[in-house]
Amino acid sequence: MSESVTDTAELDAEGLRSRTREFLASNDPATTDRGEFLRARFDAGLAWVHYPEGLGGLGAPRALQSVVDAELEAAGAPDNEPSRIGIGLGMAAPTILAFGTDEQKQRFLRPLWTGDEVWCQLFSEPGAGSDLASVGTRAEREGDGWRVTGQKVWTSSAHNARWAILLTRTDPDAPKHKGMSYFVCDMTDPGVEVRPLRQITGEAEFNEVFLNEAWIPDSNRLGEVGEGWRVAQTTLMNERVAIGGRPMPREGGMSGVVADTWRKRPEGADAATYDRLMALWVEAEALRLAGKRLGQQLAAGSPGPEGSAMKLGFARLSQELSGLELELLGQEGLRYDDWSLRRPETVNFTGRTAGYRYLRAKGNSIEGGTSEVLRNIIAERVLGLPAEARADKDVPWKDLPR
Amino acid sequence: MSESVTDTAELDAEGLRSRTREFLASNDPATTDRGEFLRARFDAGLAWVHYPEGLGGLGAPRALQSVVDAELEAAGAPDNEPSRIGIGLGMAAPTILAFGTDEQKQRFLRPLWTGDEVWCQLFSEPGAGSDLASVGTRAEREGDGWRVTGQKVWTSSAHNARWAILLTRTDPDAPKHKGMSYFVCDMTDPGVEVRPLRQITGEAEFNEVFLNEAWIPDSNRLGEVGEGWRVAQTTLMNERVAIGGRPMPREGGMSGVVADTWRKRPEGADAATYDRLMALWVEAEALRLAGKRLGQQLAAGSPGPEGSAMKLGFARLSQELSGLELELLGQEGLRYDDWSLRRPETVNFTGRTAGYRYLRAKGNSIEGGTSEVLRNIIAERVLGLPAEARADKDVPWKDLPR
């Protein structure tokens, strides 16, 4: 975006490679403190090279990040544990970059990227479901800030987070898409209460967050008042990009787990289940190839709409495969490991036991966009079919049926 | 309905049995001409005992028809070949009975029942699909009758029929449900042209019927002008009753055909297909039991809504089973018997070859109400879910998008 002060010739793969080597030469990962190293990497513009200079980047093409990462990895440099701070990296950061003030960018991006500050997302509400634009958490103007009251749900990392991106309703008299505003919320505010949300697996991966007159200074607003929906679109678009697209080896996911179960010849592994196993294995392999193909399309600069197919198929296959696995296990499938409430740090869809996998997979077609919403998106945006009739676009939010 | 002049005590099973025996005593089926016998049976009120006296019935309970039929069958009496005149018996007759004038009932019902006059149905149109109320065949008033122009489709028996029940549009300025009228159409009118409609099987079971200024006297109108939709509802309700509900032995339908194919061990009958075969066989048996259960509910006087489930399941299973059969046959499944245009007198879904069965079964989820419409009906009428949004109820028919 911004014109770099350095010679643009440097921003090709070779240029970035030598820059990274120079950086490594003056910041030896073997002897530098992890936090210090990461902060220095950010300041050197090697955090996310496509970000502007001064904000962890160099304004270089995004695709070249892999060059930097490869050099750093080869040198044994620590990373910023991206799986721990995924919401910050994948959703908060691009939104702050797009809509934040200079002060906000300066304040938030560096500790976000280094992992010194964890972020979470306060979007979903118990009453909203797939209709995110119906959020009812109220933010009311008070002096130079806002009082926020409401309930959010499905918030991962809320109990570890320092900051949250928060979608609120600031004008209930406006139509639903027009009365929202978007904030950065301080999770240490006394008006913020985090409670674990127990799932059908017994675990609590997520939280409910109760906002009870939480205070947010107006300087933590992202985008204009009433523009919250537009800001949230940026967040969500980046969420969709983050899902899927990881290259995976054959049998890399649930199909490998179930294939291994089959190979152990459990009681249900009979002729009758073989064809089902193979059909699912085949579909999983084809979905993997489709993901690879999507990656090649992206690399060739012509991204297709196949991302939504990936998520749809991933959910379908996780569920079918894990269901089959329980049947293969027979007697063992009737047992579970542990129903006690746990709060896992990370989620592993293929972890624990077959019973856990079966139950956890049920969430794959709900979280991050239900399969039903994905089918609507495919039908309307890819196939060009007419949108669903809706009666909620021009009515004041407060008058909508709920 | 109408009070019988004979003692009502006679209208129980015993009374009907003795009446039938008396009738047989004076009309020996062995020596009486078939047509004469049937006409005499009609006149004796033993044709359809629940019809009024003078119109082939005795005003007796409908369920007692089986008593009469059993006596007649035991005596070797000829029947009226109900499969040949199904549309007359199942659809035209109840409509004439409900909406016809005395003259119309006297004129039409006797030759309809005896089979001397075959009936067909002119409802569907190429542009209407499941939306029957959108029919565009125009009937315009001319003197003491009507000139009718339009195209009808999916008409079985049209080439053998003497009469048709016909749904037309008489007022294009009225909303679609309010501008229709219902007629009896003389199929020998010079304005009526019947062409075979070839199907994907190669056969032409049905016809297209072109109405080109066909003339219908107003005395052949059934119901009031503009009331055609209400009259047609009676016809269609009776069509739905006629579908399904026949008691069937185990493996009585497509499942028996495919099971027999399996038993002959064709090339595709391997371990992989066994579970599929069994799952379909099981569902077919369960559907058969559901039909039996529905019959028991009807007999107990509490008909359930399960009829639509029967049709939905029948279509699903015919298609799945016949598709499996082709796979079982392997090489033989790649061959067909004959593509040449034929006009079969009757239809046998399980007849001819596996390829025919597969193709013909595709129609089972379209004809007589598509599976999609059935699912709507179940969702809305059985489960009480909201009706689909529609914009065609109050708009003049002529202004509707088509």
Added chain:
Amino acid sequence: MSPNLLYSTEEQDLRASVRDLLTDRCPPERVLERCEEGETGDPALWHTLATQLGATSLHVPDELGGQGASVREVAVVAEELGRFVAPVPFLGSAVLATSALLGCRAGQQRDAVLADVAAGNRTATLVVPLSSCVGGSFPTAVRAGEGRLSGSVRTVADGASADCLIVPARGADGPELYVVDAAEGRVAVDAVTSFDITRPVSDVEFDDVAGVRIADPDLAATVLDDAVRTGAGVLASEQVGVAEWCLDSTVEYLKQRYQFGRALASYQALKHRLADLWYELVVARAAARYAADQLATASDDAPVAVGVAQSLCARVARHAAEECVQLHGGIGMTWEHPAHLYLKRAKADEIALGSPSAHHGVLGPLVDLHPAP
């Protein structure tokens, strides 16, 4: 005579009594609370079912202290218990153990146990893995010799609440059945964590335990097979109850919830899925009723009827429960909503007493459809 596939008036009355009791004493919130508190059963409810409704003695003849009804009535109770995922040992005690006891030759020992179990004074279970399918070979996990049993059986339904255990064991002369007092010191019944939270399972171990033999080698294998078959047939009705709750609660939920300004229930894609579920429920109910009827009349067609019902109803209940969770969206994934109790019951029931594929394998040869060689 044609089998009656409807619910008789008596059956409807029975259903109403059971449903009234469960509505009062066993609403989903209560079941969830119990799970929360780690209670795996509801002994008080079980006691009421047994003593006030006689639900434990329905198909036991009058002269043995029972109601002289049949498996049809047992199936009606199972359907209601399924609808409420009631945490009571009905399957283990009133169905599996009682059916096994009924199959054994009359005698003082058997009659006494049967009367106790029927009256609800004692609770029993059949010591086989819950995944056992009719037509399997007689288990060899427990050995019997001179009236003493040794061996262990994993994943036994309703073991922890059982006072007496009906144990298939292999003796010197072949298959036998024994009654063992669960309180015996050398019997260990270890509750294990059950996937189906509302149906506990246990591992049972016998270390040279005294047992009373109630079936000799000439009878034991048949008795066990018949009991497991009856269990599978009754389970089909339980699955109908589970499926019906899932459909009903989903319909209600979708009617109440609005998204994008419309009731969720107005979205055609969801309507069609619910219509398909309803179709499945219609055929499942017919199959389950037929199985109950054929078992009740000891018909020659009972094995076919059970195979059809169990393989179909298992899939239908599981599908209904999966759709229930999915169509409830996020709330369906939470512990606080009861949908997961039904999902766990439905999935476990799909495996219990034979998976659909296992039943296909047993059913096929009965109707002259043999697996490919």
Added chain:
Amino acid sequence: MSPNLLYSTEEQDLRASVRDLLTDRCPPERVLERCEEGETGDPALWHTLATQLGATSLHVPDELGGQGASVREVAVVAEELGRFVAPVPFLGSAVLATSALLGCRAGQQRDAVLADVAAGNRTATLVVPLSSCVGGSFPTAVRAGEGRLSGSVRTVADGASADCLIVPARGADGPELYVVDAAEGRVAVDAVTSFDITRPVSDVEFDDVAGVRIADPDLAATVLDDAVRTGAGVLASEQVGVAEWCLDSTVEYLKQRYQFGRALASYQALKHRLADLWYELVVARAAARYAADQLATASDDAPVAVGVAQSLCARVARHAAEECVQLHGGIGMTWEHPAHLYLKRAKADEIALGSPSAHHGVLGPLVDLHPAP
């Protein structure tokens, strides 16, 4: 190097040429008319494809008169031919027979036939039942002795239009492949009525016919297996073309038609079904491209790739064609609408060169997933 799953620029150009030709010469109405007239093929179109577009010589090396391209390009042509259900003997001649010829050891006889077939001067086919699956045992239907063949093979694809026949036969020393001139008096090629109207099949009989041996026992079985595998891999691309036409035409139809005052395309239940089809097409295309690529590079993973592609694409194309007929409603059931041509092609293709289940059985052991004993 990572396999390229996209269409290269050259492949896109090739596709455009073929599509232009077919749009012009082989629109669905024209295919229907031909069927009406009882013509089972379009020799003029075939000739143009061969001579002007070189579609018959793509994966034949330059030195043998071919284009020196690969199976990737063959697959692109197959995809387009599938999209148009073009009645040309591409599968029999340019894929199966040509692949078999390519596998045989070079030699005057083989090279001459191959050059003729590649150039479109002659049309060939491989004399095996169209349902043959890779991994099967070598056929024994035809016996060879002293250079003469006897026996008969049923349901051979593209037999009637073939000038020369590539015949697997069992000789005294084992499997062999022969070339036979179809015009020989003792060869009978009887066209039989094909379920797939646009792909004719024949029964072929040899009554002591002279043949030229092109593969000895050391090679013949491998050559045949490779040819049938290549055929199956290419067929997957044909199926992608079939599926895509079915989806596209259904989308267009539903957008144009109104019922109950709304475009059919606005009904959510239909929208979701089309979305599911589109998903299937996405994964099918990836699998088909991978198979084509792995065959093109003679990769060790080609057998796995073909098993995946063929078993998946067969189901997808059949499902798409069935949905196409259903969602077209009544018109889809008529002979005058082309949907049935695709339904027949898709269903026949599901059986052709191995059903999905057959491929599962071959694929499983390759990925260490063995059938249960």
